[in-house]
Every structure is written in C-alpha cells, then in structure tokens.
Amino acid sequence: MTAATTRILYVARHAEASSDETELTERGRRQATLLGERLRDVPLSAVHHGPLPRAAETARLVHGQLRRDVPLLVSEPAGDYVPYVPRREELPTDSADRFLGFVEQFPEAERSRGPGLADAALARFTGPADGAEPLHELVVTHAFLAAWFVRDALDAPAWRWLGLNHSNAALTVIRYTPGRPAALAMVNDMGHLPEELRWTGFPPELRV
Numbered sequence: 001m002t003a004a005t006t007r008i009l010y011v012a013r014h015a016e017a018s019s020d021e022t023e024l025t026e027r028g029r030r031q032a033t034l035l036g037e038r039l040r041d042v043p044l045s046a047v048h049h050g051p052l053p054r055a056a057e058t059a060r061l062v063h064g065q066l067r068r069d070v071p072l073l074v075s076e077p078a079g080d081y082v083p084y085v086p087r088r089e090e091l092p093t094d095s096a097d098r099f100l101g102f103v104e105q106f107p108e109a110e111r112s113r114g115p116g117l118a119d120a121a122l123a124r125f126t127g128p129a130d131g132a133e134p135l136h137e138l139v140v141t142h143a144f145l146a147a148w149f150v151r152d153a154l155d156a157p158a159w160r161w162l163g164l165n166h167s168n169a170a171l172t173v174i175r176y177t178p179g180r181p182a183a184l185a186m187v188n189d190m191g192h193l194p195e196e197l198r199w200t201g202f203p204p205e206l207r208v
Contacts, residue, residue: 004178007129010039010138011146011172016200017054024057031169031197032058036065038171038192042136046071049140050079058169059140080142082111083118086159099162118148126152128178143201146172153182168201169193
C-alpha cells in the first residue's frame, strides 16, 4: 500500500496580459518575475500551467527564477474555463440574476466542457499525495480555477466559485494533509508585489 503524504498546492493567477491576451504587459512580466522570486526557495517538484499564452508566459518567467530545475508542464485542466454552471435555485435570490448573467456571457463551449476539466483539475492537483515526503506543486492558471480550488478546499457549494476573485500574479496556498480537512494557508496574497503592481485584474469595487 502506497503511503500518503502532505500536498502543498501553490496556485497563482497569470500576470497582467495585453488587451488581446496574446502576451503579458510590461507590468505583467514584472509581476511574474517577482512571483518567481517569492517562490525561489520553495522545494517545488513541478510548475504546471494552462495552455493559453498569458498563463504559459507567466509560468516561464516564474520558472526562470527558481533555484531548482523542475519540470515546466502544460496542463489543459489548468486552463481557462467555466468550472460549474449553477441553476437559479442554487443561488441566493438577491444575486441570482447577476451571477447567471455573468456565466451566460461565456461561449457555450467553455460552459459545456468546463465541469469535466474542473473535475480533472481536482483529481490531478488536490488532496494528499503518494509518497514519503511532502509534495510541493505550483499551478499557474486563471481566476476561475483558482476560485474553484478555494471553493473545494472549504467544501463550499459548487456555485460558490462565483464571487471569489483573484488578482494577477497573486498567490493562494492550500495544504492537503492526510486525515485532515484541506487548509487554506493564504488566498490572493500579493505580498511579493509593490503597491503599483497590486490588484490588477481584480474588480475595483472590491479592492481593499
């Protein structure tokens, strides 16, 4: 029987992207580099990233700052998609119209394939890991999947990924220890970014 060990999952939203989302902005490249500096001494075993250019470039810049030579791996489940489409009856009455309108603006393909990819992401990246030593992995992804990981860690209803926002290059860390519930160590942490690089990609009305 394979022993189970603690998994520590580092989740980062991609850095600020250009308006056409084909590359990072200059600010985004600075954000990604600083995120890599923050993670430089973490004993990562791999850096995973979604297939879109903004996530791939962020991951490459982070990877370039690490002291360890670890695999840089593209992963479709780490990509950008709608992880769950709620039914009206699941949602709070006062926010149902807003949330449903938000989800419906995304293409049908993103909404239909998203739940399967979200399940695959949870299966691949969450929960205790096999082995004797703690496993540290970084996933460079998008706001929706970052929210999905947080929702799952809290055992919140499936719809509750909605309303959980993440800034560009912000860091969330989740610890999965055998025999214990998942533990959020930090969420949307921007301590590695100077003030002028914080809060990009976050709804202005929710910034603190």
